[in-house]
Amino acid sequence: MNYFSLNFNSSTVGFLEAVCKGLAPDRGLYFPEKIPVLSKEFIENIPNLSNHELALTAIRTFVGDDIPEERLESIVEETLNFDFPIVPITSSIASLELFHGPTLAFKDVGARFMARCLSYAHEIKEQKKLTILVATSGDTGGAVADGFYKVEGIDVVILYPKGKVSEVQEKQLTTLGENITALEVEGTFDDCQNMVKSAFIDPELTNSVPLTSANSINIARWLAQMFYYFIAYKNRPHPDKDLIISVPSGNFGNLCAGLVAHQMGLPIKHFIASTNINDTVPSYLNSGNYEPKKSVSTLSNAMDVGDPSNFIRIQKLFNNDFYKLKKVVSGYAYSDSQTKRALKEIYGESKYIADPHGAVSYLGLKDYLDTQEGNNVQGIFLETAHPIKFAPTVEATLKLKLELPNQVIKILDKPKLSIPISDYKALKNYLLER
Ligand SMILES: *Cc1c(COP(=O)(O)O)cnc(C)c1O
DSSP states (O other): OEEEETTSOSOOEEHHHHHHHSSOTTSOOEEESOOOOOOHHHHHHGGGSOHHHHHHHHHHHHHGGGSOHHHHHHHHHHHTOSOOOEEESSSSEEEEEOOOSTTSBTHHHHHHHHHHHHHHHHHHHTOSOEEEEEEOSSHHHHHHHHHHTTOTTEEEEEEEETTOSOHHHHHHHHSOOTTEEEEEESSOHHHHHHHHHHHHTOHHHHTTSOEEOOOTTSHHHHHHTTHHHHHHHHHOSOTTSEEEEEEEOSSSHHHHHHHHHHHTTOOOOEEEEEESSOOHHHHHHHHSOOOOOOOOOOSSGGGOOSSOTTHHHHHHHTTTOHHHHHHHEEEEEOOHHHHHHHHHHHHHHHSOOOOHHHHHHHHHHHHHHHTTTTSOEEEEEEEOBOGGGGHHHHHHHHTOOOOOOHHHHHHHTSOOOOEEEOSHHHHHHHHHHO
16 A cells, blocks of 8 residues: 655655655655455454454555565554453443553554554664654653553653653653653653754754654554444444444544544444534534634643644545535534533443543533434444543542552552753753763
């Protein structure tokens, strides 16, 4: 499979080259030349296949000949080595839990898949060690660090703002060691991001240290998220009903991957783009005008995005046809007080503890299902983070104390290993002298 740039000013590249590059040289996002369509036999046989078999078939054509079958099989197995349970909330609503990975975030799947593809690319090229440089405001850094932990040929350097990530997040970034280094930056997330950007355009640095990013726009992170939708379809509680899936969205990579699965022929009747008050896409779906905004902080902060980077891919999938898109996707947006009320409602209904992102996703699903009376439908909302990652909000809203999951217990007593840095010069020196 070849990938072209959505800025249409770079040459097409194969899967691995697109993974290694991240962004095309013209700064455009890569997009596959065609979306493969799965056979009827395969779709009918989904209930009999394992998660690994499903994922392998789903991703196979996108990878093409760039990774041999056996290797791709082991990459998929290592990517999906935890559970994705579906938990019923009401007779028509269930939660698909995507947070059972090592860092309790749904970003684990994309990060693990990307890490293993890059490691293979590095192996066949036998070049110098690659350094992944990422700035994080919390969740991405943890998933990337863990995804690349002990992966051959790759070092990870993470910049995070001192005192501005939660205790659990800091532990996730700083306790791994080995090929993962955490740099604690005296400054904000924007400072971290600016330092990373400066590094990528500094020839003195990039000529001697091969650098790449693990950004969420990377095709390996984006496409691997498609696996969730195959798993949702396979394990849906009511196979006799039409399936509706609600996706809590920020940069819209996850929803966009679901829409790819849909175009491949996976029978999902409708998608809900659920957001917090950063409602650029729901507004667009209502008005037809796309107006990016400045992002606003909310309780579901992993979705605080005012100009979602993957929206252009969604438009491309529908050939920029607003009406075609609207047939498949509806959008809903919610305030923080609605989110808290939803946390209580879900808990009241079934003792289920959601996190703020899952609560937003639940609300979108419920509002859409209200428009479907008389139709034979069932809904699944994606639960993208473990509630412990948002413990202060969840515990105060539900008036309870959350149990610590093993993934957290394991790291709480480990010593923090980080290197304090204050400016770009310090980052550059560190990368050159290491
Ligand atoms: C990143 C993230 C999202 C948003 O996913 P996108 O693919 O950026 O739309 C939602 N929930 C959680 C917990 C996240 O970390």
